[in-house]
Amino acid sequence: MLDKMKVKLMDFMQGRYGADHLYLASVPVYFILAIVQIFADIPFMSVLLMAFFVWMFYRVFSKNIEARRAENAKFLAFYGRVKKRVNPVWQRVRDVRKYRYRKCPECGITLRLPMKRGTHTTNCPKCKHRFEVKIRV
Numbered sequence: 001m002l003d004k005m006k007v008k009l010m011d012f013m014q015g016r017y018g019a020d021h022l023y024l025a026s027v028p029v030y031f032i033l034a035i036v037q038i039f040a041d042i043p044f045m046s047v048l049l050m051a052f053f054v055w056m057f058y059r060v061f062s063k064n065i066e067a068r069r070a071e072n073a074k075f076l077a078f079y080g081r082v083k084k085r086v087n088p089v090w091q092r093v094r095d096v097r098k099y100r101y102r103k104c105p106e107c108g109i110t111l112r113l114p115m116k117r118g119t120h121t122t123n124c125p126k127c128k129h130r131f132e133v134k135i136r137v
């Protein structure tokens, strides 16, 4: 019984695109929007959610694999750009107890300095400029 269903599903998926990164990323987005819709009464939200749901599965079952791959590549490029921007911010949040970040006044690179309160002198590893750093909190 289960094997028969499995075979049928495999036949159905033959030549179809399947799940990709864009699909995997859209699943949590769909659920977040669905939860938001429960609490906030946004007009046409249910229609939009339905359209989004249809679009998600239209992509998975699509036979135009090249077009779906191109969409996924665009999404991955976009995601990479976002990640590049967000990662340094995340790093600072994670380091908040151990390090402080200061820019070198000479060359502008960002230095990660140990979290020690007070005024210190530091050397820029890039341009060797010596400057004072004040760390209060």
Ligand SMILES: [Zn+2]
Pocket (backbone or CB within 6 Å): 104, 105, 106, 107, 108, 109, 124, 125, 126, 127, 128, 129
């Ligand atoms: Zn420097």
